Amino acid sequence: MVLDQALAEKVIKKLENVQPYHVVVIDHEGIIVGATDERILGKRHWDAIHRMDEYRRLLSSPSGGKSRNTVKEGGNGRCLFVKNELVGAIGLTGLTEQVIPYLEMTRTIAELVLEWEAEQRQESIRKATDHQVLRRLISPHKDRAKLSEALALHGIDLSRPRTVVLIKFSPIQREGVVKQEGRNQESIFQDAMRNMLSSLRSRFSFEYDLLLPEPEHRLVMILCADRSRDPIGNESKLVQLCEAVEEDSRVNYGIALKAVVGRRCCCLEDYDGQYQQMMLKFELGEFLFPRTPVLLGNSIVLGNIAAFVPEREKRSIAEHVLGSLLRSNQKDLYLETLEVLFACDMNSTEASQKLFIHRNTLQHRLKKIEELTGYSVYHIDDILTLRLGYLFYRSFNS
Known part of the structure; x- marks a missing residue:
């Protein structure tokens, strides 16, 4: 089960009526996904991360056993389990000696809410059709x-x-x-x-x-x-x-x-x-x-215009646009770079991630493409020309 923001909000709403302190709900990765104080949403909760890591180490070790009672918890937080699965943590803000009397009740209510929601989700999923x-x-x-x-x-x-x-x-x-x-x-x-x-x-x-x-x-x-x-x-x-x-x-x-x-x-x-x-x-x-x-x-537009152009003209235009790039020893590398860049809507950060290269390496390749073709990916007319030339080339090399 994934403890997300929607579930966290339901837990907080339930707890607001039964105890007087601010509530913090953390997912299994240690990210705050729910809080009475919304300014801390999305931040990492390092105490919860260390505590959950300790649980995972002990529960996975041969001698650690499989009981959630293996770890003795202290402080203002407690780990959350649903059907013996560690799903996150919950905490109350305030002085430790003041919030401790409410912590076990808080954890119990949160786990009951999450377990009920998990059962409801599973039931709705089971009833859903493939369609x-x-x-x-x-x-x-x-x-x-x-x-x-x-x-x-x-x-x-x-x-x-x-x-x-x-x-x-x-x-x-x-x-x-x-x-x-x-x-x-x-x-x-x-x-x-x-x-x-x-x-x-x-x-x-x-x-x-x-x-x-x-x-x-x-x-x-x-x-x-x-x-x-x-x-x-x-x-x-x-x-x-x-x-x-x-x-x-x-x-x-x-x-x-x-x-x-x-x-x-x-x-x-x-x-x-x-x-x-x-x-x-x-x-x-x-x-x-x-x-x-x-x-x-x-x-x-460009893709379907390309469908009407005869193959001989496509070859001629592709050769004119891509020019020396098609005769380069690194032709395939540059063509792949253009393909991914176009697929990423010219987003260089996303393209470099999909190519598994540093952004500076991508910039170097784009500069080389400009040197070989005479067209730059930083000018709109040049981008359209490169895109059309690339589409024509791929149409008779696919």
Whole structure:
């Protein structure tokens, strides 16, 4: 169980009515996640950290036993356990001799509150369907601890990267066709869409593909496992797959389909708010490219413009933009640097972390890229030119 801010607030609210002192709630890492005095939230509580470390050492040693009574606690704080699991600590502010009479009662009440909340969370998680858990995953994350528990309980492993794909259906307008076998067009469309959704399960049948159909909104979100180790190659294969699905939908089921291939997600945080993001990308793509059935959501304008340029022109533009970089002995290194920088929305700190290099090393690489190409990542026109040249190069080298 993770003792988070939401749980800490419930503990504090309960204790405010039964004892007169300020309460401090600390999580298992020693961070203050709840306090009557909100100014200390987020700070480390070193006394609690030392005490919890002592518990862990003794409880993990062969001779230490498994009892929480192994450590004799003193001072103004006490460690918290839920079902024999050390989850954090709690303390009261004031003179030690004054707060001691309240400490054991404080710990008991806090542990009862946490145990009850843990049981309620487990019950709600058990009742949740796969559909509800996936919907929470790609919505704004309000309670990551609870979401993580739900994902684990439903066997959804996020350590495998997945790309978010949005597919939306609509009727093909045919003049003069109003009824068929006594049914209206909407009823016919709904039947065709249900059949198409069933067909999608065979199309997206990789072991780690996750489908989230929402027939009431005429759409399905798909979290697609990687089809290629190379991110650009993976994106290209997903586009091809969506194009095949679009043709199948139109020819065999008589319904129109538009798809957006979005972000590749590698951890829980990457999925945060992706539902809303994909819907916005869909609306923008529908406005800018109404006749294009499959869109690249990560580069809604440049990426889809690139789709209309013939390969010969792509090669020519890529060669003109990237120039000497493509003939450099460190070509792959510089191309990877650009790829990660673009994926991080030009955030150099985040890019250096993902590349596992120091920020100064990244700056050195970017300077070298500028020397080889003549374009700088610090000027907006140059960034767009580099991005387009990179997209063209990857389109025929994926």
